[in-house]
Amino acid sequence: MVEAAANLSSQHLISNLSDQEIAEIRAEAAHYEYPQAASIEALKIVQKHRGWVSDESLREVARLLDMSAEQLDGVATFYSLIFRRPVGKNTLMLCDGITCWMLGCEKLRETIQHRLGIDYGQTTADNEFTLIPVTCQGACDRAPVMLKNMRLHSHLTPENIEPLLKGSE
Protein backbone atom coordinates (compact mmCIF):
# COMPACT_ATOMS: atom_id res chain seq x y z
CA MET A 1 0.00 0.00 0.00
CA VAL A 2 2.60 2.50 1.13
CA GLU A 3 4.79 1.59 -1.78
CA ALA A 4 1.95 2.06 -4.23
CA ALA A 5 1.17 5.45 -2.80
CA ALA A 6 4.80 6.47 -3.03
CA ASN A 7 4.86 5.32 -6.63
CA LEU A 8 1.80 7.31 -7.45
CA SER A 9 3.05 10.51 -5.92
CA SER A 10 6.43 10.18 -7.57
CA GLN A 11 4.63 9.70 -10.82
CA HIS A 12 2.79 12.93 -10.17
CA LEU A 13 6.07 14.64 -9.60
CA ILE A 14 7.50 13.55 -12.91
CA SER A 15 4.33 13.83 -14.93
CA ASN A 16 1.36 16.11 -15.31
CA LEU A 17 -0.35 13.59 -17.50
CA SER A 18 -3.07 11.54 -15.87
CA ASP A 19 -2.67 7.79 -15.44
CA GLN A 20 -5.45 7.42 -17.99
CA GLU A 21 -3.61 9.53 -20.54
CA ILE A 22 -0.38 7.65 -19.96
CA ALA A 23 -2.11 4.29 -20.32
CA GLU A 24 -3.79 5.35 -23.57
CA ILE A 25 -0.53 6.68 -24.99
CA ARG A 26 1.36 3.52 -24.06
CA ALA A 27 -1.31 1.38 -25.71
CA GLU A 28 -0.90 3.36 -28.95
CA ALA A 29 2.91 3.26 -28.76
CA ALA A 30 2.76 -0.54 -28.53
CA HIS A 31 1.51 -0.65 -32.14
CA TYR A 32 4.87 0.45 -33.55
CA GLU A 33 8.53 -0.54 -33.72
CA TYR A 34 9.42 2.89 -32.33
CA PRO A 35 7.27 4.85 -29.84
CA GLN A 36 7.77 8.11 -31.77
CA ALA A 37 5.31 6.78 -34.35
CA ALA A 38 2.56 7.30 -31.79
CA SER A 39 3.31 11.02 -31.48
CA ILE A 40 0.23 12.31 -33.29
CA GLU A 41 -2.06 9.90 -31.52
CA ALA A 42 -0.46 10.79 -28.18
CA LEU A 43 -0.97 14.50 -28.76
CA LYS A 44 -4.57 13.80 -29.73
CA ILE A 45 -5.10 11.82 -26.54
CA VAL A 46 -3.88 14.79 -24.49
CA GLN A 47 -6.08 17.08 -26.55
CA LYS A 48 -9.09 14.85 -26.03
CA HIS A 49 -8.65 15.16 -22.26
CA ARG A 50 -7.53 18.80 -22.07
CA GLY A 51 -8.84 20.53 -25.18
CA TRP A 52 -5.34 21.58 -26.33
CA VAL A 53 -1.65 20.76 -25.96
CA SER A 54 0.29 23.03 -23.61
CA ASP A 55 4.10 23.28 -23.53
CA GLU A 56 4.03 21.30 -20.33
CA SER A 57 1.94 18.46 -21.77
CA LEU A 58 4.13 18.48 -24.84
CA ARG A 59 7.27 17.95 -22.76
CA GLU A 60 5.66 15.08 -20.88
CA VAL A 61 4.50 13.36 -24.03
CA ALA A 62 7.93 13.79 -25.61
CA ARG A 63 9.52 12.09 -22.62
CA LEU A 64 7.07 9.19 -22.82
CA LEU A 65 7.89 8.68 -26.49
CA ASP A 66 11.68 9.04 -26.23
CA MET A 67 11.72 12.26 -28.23
CA SER A 68 13.02 15.74 -27.54
CA ALA A 69 10.36 18.37 -26.89
CA GLU A 70 11.61 20.31 -29.93
CA GLN A 71 11.21 17.29 -32.15
CA LEU A 72 7.67 16.69 -30.93
CA ASP A 73 6.77 20.35 -31.27
CA GLY A 74 7.93 20.20 -34.88
CA VAL A 75 5.40 17.42 -35.38
CA ALA A 76 2.66 19.12 -33.35
CA THR A 77 2.87 22.38 -35.28
CA PHE A 78 2.81 20.61 -38.65
CA TYR A 79 -0.64 19.14 -38.22
CA SER A 80 -3.69 21.36 -38.33
CA LEU A 81 -5.85 19.36 -35.93
CA ILE A 82 -3.36 19.64 -33.06
CA PHE A 83 -4.12 22.79 -31.08
CA ARG A 84 -1.09 24.40 -29.48
CA ARG A 85 -3.28 27.20 -28.09
CA PRO A 86 -6.41 26.91 -25.95
CA VAL A 87 -9.67 26.74 -27.86
CA GLY A 88 -13.25 27.35 -26.76
CA LYS A 89 -15.46 24.67 -25.25
CA ASN A 90 -16.95 24.00 -28.65
CA THR A 91 -14.95 23.92 -31.86
CA LEU A 92 -16.75 24.83 -35.05
CA MET A 93 -14.82 23.65 -38.09
CA LEU A 94 -16.38 25.10 -41.20
CA CYS A 95 -15.48 23.40 -44.47
CA ASP A 96 -14.10 25.85 -47.04
CA GLY A 97 -13.41 23.19 -49.68
CA ILE A 98 -14.38 23.86 -53.27
CA THR A 99 -17.84 22.29 -53.22
CA CYS A 100 -18.84 23.81 -49.89
CA TRP A 101 -17.54 27.14 -51.15
CA MET A 102 -19.66 26.91 -54.30
CA LEU A 103 -22.68 25.93 -52.22
CA GLY A 104 -22.44 28.79 -49.77
CA CYS A 105 -19.97 28.30 -46.90
CA GLU A 106 -19.20 32.03 -46.96
CA LYS A 107 -22.83 32.74 -46.05
CA LEU A 108 -22.48 30.36 -43.10
CA ARG A 109 -19.31 32.15 -42.06
CA GLU A 110 -21.22 35.46 -42.11
CA THR A 111 -24.03 33.94 -40.06
CA ILE A 112 -21.53 32.76 -37.46
CA GLN A 113 -19.86 36.16 -37.47
CA HIS A 114 -23.19 37.86 -36.80
CA ARG A 115 -24.43 35.42 -34.21
CA LEU A 116 -21.21 34.80 -32.28
CA GLY A 117 -19.02 37.73 -33.27
CA ILE A 118 -16.08 35.54 -34.25
CA ASP A 119 -14.23 34.96 -37.49
CA TYR A 120 -11.75 32.26 -38.45
CA GLY A 121 -9.19 31.61 -35.72
CA GLN A 122 -11.14 33.47 -33.04
CA THR A 123 -12.80 32.40 -29.78
CA THR A 124 -15.87 34.01 -28.23
CA ALA A 125 -15.32 36.13 -25.12
CA ASP A 126 -17.27 33.63 -23.01
CA ASN A 127 -14.94 30.90 -24.27
CA GLU A 128 -17.85 28.88 -25.64
CA PHE A 129 -16.89 28.73 -29.33
CA THR A 130 -13.82 28.72 -31.54
CA LEU A 131 -14.26 28.98 -35.31
CA ILE A 132 -11.71 27.28 -37.56
CA PRO A 133 -11.72 26.82 -41.33
CA VAL A 134 -11.06 23.25 -42.49
CA THR A 135 -10.46 21.78 -45.90
CA CYS A 136 -12.78 19.37 -47.70
CA GLN A 137 -14.31 16.89 -45.26
CA GLY A 138 -15.00 14.14 -47.77
CA ALA A 139 -18.71 14.85 -47.61
CA CYS A 140 -19.11 17.05 -50.68
CA ASP A 141 -22.30 15.24 -51.63
CA ARG A 142 -23.81 16.81 -48.49
CA ALA A 143 -22.28 20.29 -48.86
CA PRO A 144 -22.03 22.68 -47.20
CA VAL A 145 -20.81 20.96 -44.05
CA MET A 146 -19.33 21.82 -40.67
CA LEU A 147 -17.84 19.78 -37.85
CA LYS A 148 -19.01 20.74 -34.40
CA ASN A 149 -16.78 19.04 -31.83
CA MET A 150 -15.68 16.64 -34.59
CA ARG A 151 -19.27 15.68 -35.46
CA LEU A 152 -20.35 16.23 -39.03
CA HIS A 153 -23.37 18.39 -39.81
CA SER A 154 -24.40 18.59 -43.43
CA HIS A 155 -26.70 20.42 -45.86
CA LEU A 156 -26.30 23.55 -43.77
CA THR A 157 -28.09 26.84 -44.40
CA PRO A 158 -27.94 30.16 -42.52
CA GLU A 159 -31.23 29.04 -40.94
CA ASN A 160 -30.59 25.46 -39.92
CA ILE A 161 -27.12 26.25 -38.57
CA GLU A 162 -28.68 28.32 -35.74
CA PRO A 163 -29.22 25.47 -33.23
CA LEU A 164 -25.56 24.49 -33.60
CA LEU A 165 -24.53 27.92 -32.36
CA LYS A 166 -26.24 27.45 -29.02
CA GLY A 167 -23.65 25.77 -26.80
CA SER A 168 -22.91 22.12 -26.25
CA GLU A 169 -24.89 19.40 -27.95
Next chain:
Amino acid sequence: MTEKPLTRHIDPSRPPFDLAQYEKAGGYSALGKVIRDMTPAACLQVLKDSGLRGRGGAGFPTGMKWSFVPMGADAPRPKYIVANADEMEPGTFKDRLLMEGCPHLLVEGMIVGGYILQADVGYIFIRGEYVEAARLLNRAIAECREKGFLGNNILGGDWSFELHVHTSAGRYICGEETALLNSLEGKRATPRAKPPFPQVSGLWGKPTIVNNVETLCNLPALIDYGAEWFKQLSLTEDAGTKLYGVSGRVKNPGCWELPMGTPMRELLQEYAGGMCDGYGLKTFLPGGASTPLLLPEHLDTPMDYTHIGKLGSRLGTGTAIVIDDQVDFIGAMKNLEHFFAQESCGFCTPCRDGLPWVEKALGRLQQRRGQRTDLEWLQRATWMLNMGNTFCAHAPGAMGPLESALKYFPEEFASRVVEPKPQPGNSQGKAAASTST
Protein backbone atom coordinates in the same frame (compact mmCIF):
# COMPACT_ATOMS: atom_id res chain seq x y z
CA MET B 1 -20.50 -13.34 -58.74
CA THR B 2 -21.35 -9.73 -58.40
CA GLU B 3 -21.27 -6.58 -60.45
CA LYS B 4 -20.51 -4.43 -57.46
CA PRO B 5 -17.54 -5.91 -55.62
CA LEU B 6 -17.04 -2.74 -53.58
CA THR B 7 -20.52 -1.75 -52.50
CA ARG B 8 -22.59 -4.94 -52.59
CA HIS B 9 -22.68 -5.07 -48.78
CA ILE B 10 -23.30 -1.36 -48.30
CA ASP B 11 -26.72 -0.06 -47.37
CA PRO B 12 -26.65 3.40 -45.78
CA SER B 13 -30.07 2.81 -44.21
CA ARG B 14 -28.67 0.29 -41.74
CA PRO B 15 -25.47 -0.05 -39.67
CA PRO B 16 -22.59 -1.80 -41.47
CA PHE B 17 -22.26 -5.58 -41.21
CA ASP B 18 -20.51 -6.96 -38.16
CA LEU B 19 -18.22 -9.95 -38.58
CA ALA B 20 -20.97 -12.58 -38.38
CA GLN B 21 -23.19 -10.78 -40.90
CA TYR B 22 -20.28 -10.12 -43.23
CA GLU B 23 -19.23 -13.77 -43.14
CA LYS B 24 -22.77 -14.89 -43.76
CA ALA B 25 -22.84 -12.69 -46.85
CA GLY B 26 -19.71 -14.45 -48.13
CA GLY B 27 -17.10 -12.27 -46.42
CA TYR B 28 -13.65 -13.62 -45.56
CA SER B 29 -14.02 -16.40 -48.11
CA ALA B 30 -11.10 -14.85 -49.99
CA LEU B 31 -9.03 -14.95 -46.81
CA GLY B 32 -9.79 -18.65 -46.38
CA LYS B 33 -9.04 -19.29 -50.04
CA VAL B 34 -5.62 -17.64 -50.12
CA ILE B 35 -4.43 -19.24 -46.90
CA ARG B 36 -5.67 -22.74 -47.66
CA ASP B 37 -5.29 -22.99 -51.41
CA MET B 38 -3.02 -20.32 -52.86
CA THR B 39 0.64 -19.40 -52.72
CA PRO B 40 1.50 -15.69 -52.49
CA ALA B 41 2.99 -15.96 -55.97
CA ALA B 42 -0.24 -17.38 -57.40
CA CYS B 43 -2.22 -14.54 -55.79
CA LEU B 44 0.17 -11.95 -57.19
CA GLN B 45 -0.29 -13.43 -60.63
CA VAL B 46 -4.07 -12.93 -60.33
CA LEU B 47 -3.46 -9.34 -59.31
CA LYS B 48 -1.18 -8.76 -62.31
CA ASP B 49 -3.56 -10.47 -64.73
CA SER B 50 -6.51 -8.45 -63.47
CA GLY B 51 -5.14 -5.13 -64.67
CA LEU B 52 -6.17 -3.44 -61.40
CA ARG B 53 -4.83 0.12 -61.29
CA GLY B 54 -4.41 2.21 -58.15
CA ARG B 55 -7.52 4.17 -57.21
CA GLY B 56 -5.72 6.86 -55.19
CA GLY B 57 -5.16 9.13 -58.17
CA ALA B 58 -2.14 8.03 -60.14
CA GLY B 59 -3.60 4.83 -61.60
CA PHE B 60 -0.38 2.83 -61.32
CA PRO B 61 -0.81 -0.92 -62.03
CA THR B 62 -1.08 -2.54 -58.60
CA GLY B 63 0.31 -5.96 -59.54
CA MET B 64 3.42 -4.41 -61.02
CA LYS B 65 3.94 -2.21 -57.97
CA TRP B 66 3.66 -5.20 -55.65
CA SER B 67 6.08 -7.29 -57.69
CA PHE B 68 8.97 -5.08 -56.50
CA VAL B 69 8.54 -6.18 -52.88
CA PRO B 70 11.30 -8.61 -51.86
CA MET B 71 9.83 -12.05 -51.21
CA GLY B 72 11.14 -15.28 -49.79
CA ALA B 73 12.96 -16.35 -46.66
CA ASP B 74 15.77 -13.82 -46.85
CA ALA B 75 13.54 -10.76 -47.52
CA PRO B 76 14.05 -8.00 -44.93
CA ARG B 77 11.53 -8.12 -42.06
CA PRO B 78 9.17 -6.85 -40.87
CA LYS B 79 7.34 -6.00 -44.08
CA TYR B 80 4.44 -3.57 -44.04
CA ILE B 81 1.22 -2.93 -45.91
CA VAL B 82 -0.48 0.45 -45.50
CA ALA B 83 -3.94 1.56 -46.55
CA ASN B 84 -3.96 5.19 -47.62
CA ALA B 85 -7.20 6.48 -46.09
CA ASP B 86 -6.10 10.10 -45.93
CA GLU B 87 -8.74 11.17 -48.49
CA MET B 88 -8.13 14.90 -48.34
CA GLU B 89 -8.21 15.93 -51.98
CA PRO B 90 -11.07 18.44 -52.21
CA GLY B 91 -14.08 17.00 -53.98
CA THR B 92 -13.28 13.40 -52.95
CA PHE B 93 -15.71 11.41 -50.84
CA LYS B 94 -15.43 7.76 -51.85
CA ASP B 95 -13.16 6.08 -49.31
CA ARG B 96 -15.37 7.41 -46.52
CA LEU B 97 -18.30 5.53 -48.06
CA LEU B 98 -16.31 2.28 -48.19
CA MET B 99 -15.04 2.49 -44.63
CA GLU B 100 -18.27 3.65 -43.03
CA GLY B 101 -20.39 1.38 -45.19
CA CYS B 102 -18.42 -1.87 -44.88
CA PRO B 103 -15.33 -1.69 -42.66
CA HIS B 104 -14.81 -5.47 -42.89
CA LEU B 105 -14.21 -5.21 -46.64
CA LEU B 106 -11.14 -3.03 -46.13
CA VAL B 107 -9.97 -5.20 -43.24
CA GLU B 108 -10.29 -8.32 -45.39
CA GLY B 109 -8.54 -6.55 -48.27
CA MET B 110 -5.67 -5.64 -45.94
CA ILE B 111 -5.33 -9.18 -44.58
CA VAL B 112 -5.47 -10.74 -48.06
CA GLY B 113 -2.98 -8.14 -49.30
CA GLY B 114 -0.81 -8.79 -46.26
CA TYR B 115 -0.78 -12.48 -47.11
CA ILE B 116 0.15 -11.87 -50.75
CA LEU B 117 3.10 -9.73 -49.65
CA GLN B 118 3.83 -11.97 -46.65
CA ALA B 119 3.74 -8.77 -44.60
CA ASP B 120 3.98 -8.76 -40.83
CA VAL B 121 2.10 -5.61 -39.90
CA GLY B 122 -0.56 -3.48 -41.57
CA TYR B 123 -1.63 0.09 -40.83
CA ILE B 124 -4.73 1.92 -41.95
CA PHE B 125 -3.59 5.54 -42.16
CA ILE B 126 -6.83 7.48 -41.81
CA ARG B 127 -7.44 11.22 -41.74
CA GLY B 128 -8.18 12.61 -38.29
CA GLU B 129 -11.69 13.81 -39.07
CA TYR B 130 -12.95 10.34 -40.02
CA VAL B 131 -13.73 9.54 -36.41
CA GLU B 132 -16.65 7.26 -37.15
CA ALA B 133 -14.80 5.28 -39.82
CA ALA B 134 -11.85 4.81 -37.45
CA ARG B 135 -14.18 3.57 -34.73
CA LEU B 136 -15.86 1.09 -37.06
CA LEU B 137 -12.51 -0.16 -38.37
CA ASN B 138 -11.15 -0.64 -34.86
CA ARG B 139 -14.22 -2.65 -33.98
CA ALA B 140 -13.90 -4.80 -37.09
CA ILE B 141 -10.23 -5.41 -36.30
CA ALA B 142 -11.07 -6.43 -32.74
CA GLU B 143 -13.65 -8.91 -34.04
CA CYS B 144 -11.07 -10.38 -36.41
CA ARG B 145 -8.49 -10.71 -33.66
CA GLU B 146 -10.98 -12.60 -31.54
CA LYS B 147 -11.91 -14.85 -34.43
CA GLY B 148 -8.31 -15.64 -35.33
CA PHE B 149 -8.33 -13.77 -38.67
CA LEU B 150 -5.56 -11.59 -37.22
CA GLY B 151 -2.71 -12.54 -34.94
CA ASN B 152 -0.47 -15.61 -34.92
CA ASN B 153 -0.86 -18.50 -37.35
CA ILE B 154 -3.97 -17.20 -39.04
CA LEU B 155 -6.45 -20.00 -39.86
CA GLY B 156 -3.91 -22.55 -38.70
CA GLY B 157 -1.35 -21.61 -41.35
CA ASP B 158 2.19 -20.49 -40.70
CA TRP B 159 1.58 -16.81 -41.48
CA SER B 160 1.02 -14.20 -38.75
CA PHE B 161 -0.21 -10.66 -39.22
CA GLU B 162 -1.26 -7.67 -37.11
CA LEU B 163 -3.35 -4.70 -38.22
CA HIS B 164 -3.72 -1.26 -36.61
CA VAL B 165 -5.59 1.96 -37.30
CA HIS B 166 -3.36 5.05 -37.32
CA THR B 167 -5.32 8.30 -37.16
CA SER B 168 -3.77 11.45 -38.60
CA ALA B 169 -4.37 15.09 -37.73
CA GLY B 170 -4.99 17.06 -40.90
CA ARG B 171 -2.63 18.02 -43.79
CA TYR B 172 -3.28 16.91 -47.35
CA ILE B 173 0.39 16.14 -47.99
CA CYS B 174 0.12 13.12 -45.66
CA GLY B 175 -1.70 11.41 -48.54
CA GLU B 176 1.43 11.51 -50.73
CA GLU B 177 2.79 8.06 -50.11
CA THR B 178 6.31 8.92 -48.97
CA ALA B 179 5.09 11.82 -46.82
CA LEU B 180 2.61 9.35 -45.36
CA LEU B 181 5.50 7.11 -44.33
CA ASN B 182 7.21 9.99 -42.53
CA SER B 183 3.93 10.89 -40.90
CA LEU B 184 3.38 7.31 -39.77
CA GLU B 185 6.85 7.28 -38.25
CA GLY B 186 5.84 10.31 -36.18
CA LYS B 187 7.71 12.92 -38.18
CA ARG B 188 6.73 16.03 -40.09
CA ALA B 189 5.03 14.86 -43.25
CA THR B 190 7.51 15.93 -45.91
CA PRO B 191 7.88 13.68 -48.95
CA ARG B 192 10.95 11.47 -49.35
CA ALA B 193 13.23 11.25 -52.35
CA LYS B 194 12.60 8.29 -54.66
CA PRO B 195 14.45 5.98 -55.17
CA PRO B 196 14.61 4.08 -52.92
CA PHE B 197 11.01 3.15 -53.50
CA PRO B 198 8.85 2.24 -50.51
CA GLN B 199 8.42 -1.31 -51.85
CA VAL B 200 12.09 -1.82 -51.02
CA SER B 201 12.72 0.74 -48.30
CA GLY B 202 9.58 2.20 -46.74
CA LEU B 203 8.55 2.35 -43.09
CA TRP B 204 11.69 2.35 -40.96
CA GLY B 205 13.62 1.32 -44.05
CA LYS B 206 11.67 -1.90 -44.50
CA PRO B 207 9.67 -3.09 -47.55
CA THR B 208 6.32 -1.31 -47.56
CA ILE B 209 3.33 -1.16 -49.86
CA VAL B 210 0.99 1.83 -49.75
CA ASN B 211 -2.32 1.59 -51.56
CA ASN B 212 -5.54 3.52 -51.64
CA VAL B 213 -8.54 2.17 -49.71
CA GLU B 214 -10.56 1.51 -52.85
CA THR B 215 -7.67 -0.37 -54.46
CA LEU B 216 -7.39 -2.71 -51.46
CA CYS B 217 -11.16 -3.18 -51.22
CA ASN B 218 -11.03 -4.80 -54.67
CA LEU B 219 -8.84 -7.67 -53.46
CA PRO B 220 -11.38 -9.97 -51.78
CA ALA B 221 -13.69 -10.27 -54.80
CA LEU B 222 -10.72 -10.42 -57.16
CA ILE B 223 -9.43 -13.47 -55.29
CA ASP B 224 -12.91 -15.00 -55.09
CA TYR B 225 -13.88 -14.56 -58.73
CA GLY B 226 -10.60 -14.13 -60.64
CA ALA B 227 -8.92 -11.81 -63.09
CA GLU B 228 -11.14 -12.50 -66.10
CA TRP B 229 -14.26 -11.69 -64.12
CA PHE B 230 -12.62 -8.47 -62.93
CA LYS B 231 -11.79 -7.35 -66.45
CA GLN B 232 -15.28 -7.93 -67.81
CA LEU B 233 -16.75 -5.60 -65.17
CA SER B 234 -15.39 -2.67 -67.12
CA LEU B 235 -16.67 -0.99 -70.29
CA THR B 236 -13.13 -0.24 -71.45
CA GLU B 237 -9.58 -1.55 -71.26
CA ASP B 238 -9.07 -0.27 -67.70
CA ALA B 239 -10.43 -3.11 -65.59
CA GLY B 240 -12.95 -3.32 -62.78
CA THR B 241 -15.59 -1.03 -61.38
CA LYS B 242 -15.02 2.48 -60.09
CA LEU B 243 -16.54 4.51 -57.32
CA TYR B 244 -17.62 7.65 -59.15
CA GLY B 245 -18.93 10.75 -57.49
CA VAL B 246 -20.48 14.04 -58.52
CA SER B 247 -20.76 17.14 -56.34
CA GLY B 248 -21.66 20.77 -57.00
CA ARG B 249 -24.91 22.34 -58.25
CA VAL B 250 -26.51 19.06 -59.29
CA LYS B 251 -29.87 17.70 -58.18
CA ASN B 252 -28.66 14.48 -56.62
CA PRO B 253 -24.99 14.63 -55.63
CA GLY B 254 -23.58 11.27 -54.59
CA CYS B 255 -21.17 8.41 -55.05
CA TRP B 256 -21.92 5.26 -57.07
CA GLU B 257 -20.08 2.09 -58.00
CA LEU B 258 -20.30 1.67 -61.77
CA PRO B 259 -18.38 -0.08 -64.53
CA MET B 260 -15.02 1.56 -65.21
CA GLY B 261 -15.37 3.75 -68.27
CA THR B 262 -18.87 5.06 -67.57
CA PRO B 263 -19.02 8.46 -69.29
CA MET B 264 -19.52 11.66 -67.32
CA ARG B 265 -22.77 12.38 -69.16
CA GLU B 266 -24.33 9.29 -67.65
CA LEU B 267 -22.99 10.16 -64.19
CA LEU B 268 -24.29 13.69 -64.44
CA GLN B 269 -27.66 13.05 -66.06
CA GLU B 270 -28.75 9.66 -64.76
CA TYR B 271 -27.08 9.41 -61.38
CA ALA B 272 -26.66 13.00 -60.28
CA GLY B 273 -30.05 13.94 -61.72
CA GLY B 274 -28.69 16.72 -63.95
CA MET B 275 -27.85 20.31 -63.09
CA CYS B 276 -30.03 22.16 -60.59
CA ASP B 277 -32.77 24.22 -62.22
CA GLY B 278 -31.43 27.49 -63.52
CA TYR B 279 -27.82 26.32 -63.64
CA GLY B 280 -25.81 25.13 -66.62
CA LEU B 281 -22.62 23.10 -66.78
CA LYS B 282 -19.61 25.30 -67.42
CA THR B 283 -16.78 22.87 -66.76
CA PHE B 284 -15.82 20.02 -64.42
CA LEU B 285 -12.85 18.51 -62.66
CA PRO B 286 -13.14 14.78 -63.36
CA GLY B 287 -11.49 13.42 -60.24
CA GLY B 288 -10.68 15.88 -57.47
CA ALA B 289 -9.11 19.30 -57.06
CA SER B 290 -5.82 18.44 -58.76
CA THR B 291 -7.32 17.16 -62.02
CA PRO B 292 -7.32 19.51 -65.04
CA LEU B 293 -10.70 20.89 -66.15
CA LEU B 294 -12.82 19.26 -68.82
CA LEU B 295 -15.60 20.81 -70.89
CA PRO B 296 -19.19 19.88 -71.79
CA GLU B 297 -17.84 18.61 -75.11
CA HIS B 298 -15.93 15.92 -73.16
CA LEU B 299 -19.03 14.53 -71.43
CA ASP B 300 -19.17 11.41 -73.59
CA THR B 301 -15.57 10.36 -73.02
CA PRO B 302 -15.30 7.17 -70.95
CA MET B 303 -14.20 8.06 -67.43
CA ASP B 304 -11.13 5.84 -67.20
CA TYR B 305 -7.40 6.43 -66.83
CA THR B 306 -6.57 6.05 -70.50
CA HIS B 307 -9.34 8.12 -72.08
CA ILE B 308 -9.32 10.99 -69.58
CA GLY B 309 -5.53 11.01 -69.83
CA LYS B 310 -5.76 11.50 -73.59
CA LEU B 311 -7.80 14.67 -72.99
CA GLY B 312 -4.89 16.12 -70.99
CA SER B 313 -6.57 15.56 -67.66
CA ARG B 314 -6.53 12.69 -65.15
CA LEU B 315 -9.22 10.39 -63.79
CA GLY B 316 -7.73 11.10 -60.36
CA THR B 317 -10.04 9.84 -57.65
CA GLY B 318 -13.03 9.59 -60.01
CA THR B 319 -15.12 11.97 -57.92
CA ALA B 320 -16.04 14.86 -60.18
CA ILE B 321 -16.55 18.48 -59.16
CA VAL B 322 -19.10 20.28 -61.29
CA ILE B 323 -18.58 24.01 -61.84
CA ASP B 324 -21.76 25.72 -62.96
CA ASP B 325 -22.20 28.76 -65.16
CA GLN B 326 -23.24 31.10 -62.35
CA VAL B 327 -20.40 30.62 -59.94
CA ASP B 328 -17.62 33.20 -59.70
CA PHE B 329 -15.15 31.22 -61.81
CA ILE B 330 -12.00 33.08 -60.77
CA GLY B 331 -13.20 32.81 -57.17
CA ALA B 332 -13.43 29.05 -57.60
CA MET B 333 -9.88 28.93 -58.96
CA LYS B 334 -8.71 31.03 -56.04
CA ASN B 335 -10.44 28.68 -53.63
CA LEU B 336 -8.59 25.71 -55.15
CA GLU B 337 -5.21 27.44 -55.13
CA HIS B 338 -5.77 28.66 -51.57
CA PHE B 339 -6.08 25.02 -50.60
CA PHE B 340 -2.87 24.01 -52.35
CA ALA B 341 -0.95 27.01 -50.99
CA GLN B 342 -2.07 26.27 -47.46
CA GLU B 343 -1.27 22.57 -47.75
CA SER B 344 2.25 22.93 -49.18
CA CYS B 345 4.62 21.12 -46.86
CA GLY B 346 7.12 23.94 -47.31
CA PHE B 347 10.02 21.73 -48.28
CA CYS B 348 10.82 23.18 -51.69
CA THR B 349 10.87 26.83 -52.73
CA PRO B 350 8.81 26.91 -55.95
CA CYS B 351 5.86 25.34 -54.16
CA ARG B 352 6.21 27.08 -50.80
CA ASP B 353 6.70 30.56 -52.25
CA GLY B 354 5.04 30.17 -55.62
CA LEU B 355 1.62 28.92 -54.56
CA PRO B 356 0.88 31.88 -52.24
CA TRP B 357 1.77 34.16 -55.16
CA VAL B 358 -0.64 32.27 -57.36
CA GLU B 359 -3.33 32.64 -54.74
CA LYS B 360 -2.67 36.36 -54.34
CA ALA B 361 -2.72 36.99 -58.08
CA LEU B 362 -6.05 35.17 -58.35
CA GLY B 363 -7.34 37.15 -55.36
CA ARG B 364 -6.54 40.43 -57.11
CA LEU B 365 -8.20 39.22 -60.30
CA GLN B 366 -11.23 38.09 -58.32
CA GLN B 367 -11.57 41.58 -56.88
CA ARG B 368 -11.14 43.07 -60.36
CA ARG B 369 -7.94 44.84 -59.49
CA GLY B 370 -5.61 42.44 -61.22
CA GLN B 371 -2.74 43.61 -63.40
CA ARG B 372 -1.35 42.24 -66.59
CA THR B 373 1.63 41.13 -64.46
CA ASP B 374 -0.72 38.92 -62.42
CA LEU B 375 -1.78 37.12 -65.56
CA GLU B 376 1.82 36.79 -66.68
CA TRP B 377 2.73 35.33 -63.30
CA LEU B 378 -0.05 32.75 -63.50
CA GLN B 379 1.16 31.70 -66.93
CA ARG B 380 4.72 31.43 -65.69
CA ALA B 381 3.68 29.47 -62.62
CA THR B 382 2.09 26.78 -64.74
CA TRP B 383 5.53 25.71 -65.90
CA MET B 384 7.66 26.85 -62.94
CA LEU B 385 5.65 24.80 -60.49
CA ASN B 386 5.08 21.87 -62.80
CA MET B 387 6.47 18.35 -63.05
CA GLY B 388 10.21 18.21 -62.73
CA ASN B 389 10.59 21.57 -61.00
CA THR B 390 9.28 20.58 -57.58
CA PHE B 391 10.14 17.80 -55.15
CA CYS B 392 6.74 16.07 -55.21
CA ALA B 393 3.50 16.04 -57.19
CA HIS B 394 1.71 18.52 -54.91
CA ALA B 395 2.58 21.71 -56.78
CA PRO B 396 2.08 20.11 -60.23
CA GLY B 397 -1.32 18.98 -58.94
CA ALA B 398 -2.10 22.56 -58.04
CA MET B 399 -1.20 23.65 -61.56
CA GLY B 400 -3.56 21.13 -63.17
CA PRO B 401 -6.78 23.11 -62.81
CA LEU B 402 -5.05 26.47 -63.28
CA GLU B 403 -3.29 25.60 -66.51
CA SER B 404 -6.46 24.18 -68.02
CA ALA B 405 -8.50 27.18 -66.86
CA LEU B 406 -6.07 29.54 -68.58
CA LYS B 407 -6.33 27.42 -71.70
CA TYR B 408 -10.10 27.01 -71.84
CA PHE B 409 -11.30 30.27 -70.29
CA PRO B 410 -8.71 32.97 -71.06
CA GLU B 411 -11.45 35.60 -71.25
CA GLU B 412 -12.40 34.96 -67.61
CA PHE B 413 -8.93 36.04 -66.59
CA ALA B 414 -8.49 38.82 -69.11
CA SER B 415 -11.80 40.45 -68.21
CA ARG B 416 -10.64 40.87 -64.60
CA VAL B 417 -7.50 42.79 -65.49
CA VAL B 418 -7.61 46.54 -65.01
CA GLU B 419 -5.35 48.38 -67.40
CA PRO B 420 -3.20 50.96 -65.67
CA LYS B 421 -4.18 54.50 -66.66
CA PRO B 422 -1.38 55.87 -68.79
CA GLN B 423 0.34 58.76 -67.10
CA PRO B 424 2.17 60.90 -69.62
CA GLY B 425 5.94 60.80 -69.27
CA ASN B 426 5.81 58.79 -66.08
CA SER B 427 6.88 55.17 -65.87
CA GLN B 428 5.36 54.90 -62.40
CA GLY B 429 1.92 54.62 -63.95
CA LYS B 430 1.65 50.95 -63.19
CA ALA B 431 2.61 51.19 -59.55
CA ALA B 432 0.30 54.13 -59.01
CA ALA B 433 -2.62 52.23 -60.44
CA SER B 434 -1.99 49.15 -58.35
CA THR B 435 -2.01 51.08 -55.08
CA SER B 436 -4.94 53.31 -55.91
CA THR B 437 -7.62 50.83 -54.97
